Amino acid sequence: MPIEFWFDFASNYSYLSAMRIEALARERGVDIVYRPFLLGPVFKAFGWDNSPFVLQKEKGAWVWVDMERQCRKYGLGWRKPSVFPRRSVLPARLATAAEGQPWQAAFIRDIFELNFVHDQDIENEEALSALLRQHGADPQQMLHGAASDEVRQRLRARTEEAQRRGVFGAPSFFIGAEMFWGNDRLDDALDLAAGANQRGAAR
Amino acid sequence: MPIEFWFDFASNYSYLSAMRIEALARERGVDIVYRPFLLGPVFKAFGWDNSPFVLQKEKGAWVWVDMERQCRKYGLGWRKPSVFPRRSVLPARLATAAEGQPWQAAFIRDIFELNFVHDQDIENEEALSALLRQHGADPQQMLHGAASDEVRQRLRARTEEAQRRGVFGAPSFFIGAEMFWGNDRLDDALDLAAGANQRGAAR
Numbered sequence: 001m002p003i004e005f006w007f008d009f010a011s012n013y014s015y016l017s018a019m020r021i022e023a024l025a026r027e028r029g030v031d032i033v034y035r036p037f038l039l040g041p042v043f044k045a046f047g048w049d050n051s052p053f054v055l056q057k058e059k060g061a062w063v064w065v066d067m068e069r070q071c072r073k074y075g076l077g078w079r080k081p082s083v084f085p086r087r088s089v090l091p092a093r094l095a096t097a098a099e100g101q102p103w104q105a106a107f108i109r110d111i112f113e114l115n116f117v118h119d120q121d122i123e124n125e126e127a128l129s130a131l132l133r134q135h136g137a138d139p140q141q142m143l144h145g146a147a148s149d150e151v152r153q154r155l156r157a158r159t160e161e162a163q164r165r166g167v168f169g170a171p172s173f174f175i176g177a178e179m180f181w182g183n184d185r186l187d188d189a190l191d192l193a194a195g196a197n198q199r200g201a202a203r
Numbered sequence: 204m205p206i207e208f209w210f211d212f213a214s215n216y217s218y219l220s221a222m223r224i225e226a227l228a229r230e231r232g233v234d235i236v237y238r239p240f241l242l243g244p245v246f247k248a249f250g251w252d253n254s255p256f257v258l259q260k261e262k263g264a265w266v267w268v269d270m271e272r273q274c275r276k277y278g279l280g281w282r283k284p285s286v287f288p289r290r291s292v293l294p295a296r297l298a299t300a301a302e303g304q305p306w307q308a309a310f311i312r313d314i315f316e317l318n319f320v321h322d323q324d325i326e327n328e329e330a331l332s333a334l335l336r337q338h339g340a341d342p343q344q345m346l347h348g349a350a351s352d353e354v355r356q357r358l359r360a361r362t363e364e365a366q367r368r369g370v371f372g373a374p375s376f377f378i379g380a381e382m383f384w385g386n387d388r389l390d391d392a393l394d395l396a397a398g399a400n401q402r403g404a405a406r
């Protein structure tokens with residue numbers, strides 16, 4: 001069974017999962033479905049006008065210490081973003097428009113690194129175009145597609161699907177109907193997916 | 204360096220750590236300091252009148268699924284408490300009064316199991332007395348001590364210390380000044396403590 005990886009480019013713990021998931025899924029023979037969505041409407045429905053890490057200062061202070069430790073542990077680059085949470089609508093639309101492209105996963109990792117390693121605006125069209133070119137894509141065409149009604153509607157529907165399925169934060173993972181929340185549950189989610197594959201193969 | 208384990212008997216993720224910490228600390232040669240405190244005043248200072256798992260229904264719903272999975276993974280007993288969060292002042296005072304007793308850790312685990320395995324009131328004096336008797340303690344004497352100004356003041360000071368040191372939830376762990384939040388960080392915290400011990404021994 002595949003793992004659905006639901007994430008927002010503004011979410012720091014989604015960054016950890018985005019950088020880790022490919023290797024962990026490959027060693028278990030699990031396929032990944034990338035599901036960019038927007039946390040903003042999810043939080044707004046809870047009555048929050050910002051990230052809980054901003055609204056709850058005490059937890060927020062700890063999160064940046066934790067991120068530094070986690071990135072060291074996993075060997076990932078890290079710079080605390082000078083703007084948090086960053087607006088992430090345009091990259092979410094681009095990643096949605098890139099569905100089915102063989103470079104979608106690498107492009108997603110690039111955007112996360114733009115935010116959490118290079119501390120740069122992730123809605124900057126020039127920076128995003130440079131990344132698209134690196135993957136052999138046509139930036140003008142992709143930006144045009146990202147702005148289309150079809151892609152905007154698809155991303156909106158994804159965010160509504162997330163809410164309907166009980167997503168309350170990111171990253172979240174689904175193995176069929178089973179939801180797992182947080183980078184700390186990525187291994188457990190993948191183990192369930194791999195177990196389902198094995199049971200399927202044994203039949 | 205020892206690990207300080209800060210917990211509230213009402214906290215379900217504290218239960219996981221309470222049941223796991225002794226074996227994990229022993230294999231690393233790390234000493235444990237038990238620090239019962241009360242989450243109520245901590246949450247109240249954030250403007251919350253209840254557990255975040257109750258206040259945020261979507262996260263709350265997931266937490267009980269997660270607890271079932273985590274207990275299965277760690278081989279721990281589990282029954283979803285019919286009352287959550289349970290009042291935990293009396294057991295916190297008793298665990299504070301039991302400081303220095305060789306049975307303190309086992310008594311703490313018993314109380315957590317009362318809540319999260321046997322689904323029972325943890326402020327019930329008869330149930331607590333039965334546990335105390337099992338450890339060879341005099342229930343009347345312990346309950347008397349727990350009600351004393353000295354113990355009440357000590358517990359109050361601990362909760363204030365937690366707030367001063369940035370604790371915003373439970374379980375929390377300290378290795379010296381380094382704070383770790385959540386059962387998911389217990390291994391990392393113990394690794395840091397063990398590393399500090401090795402560096403100390405190498406000197």
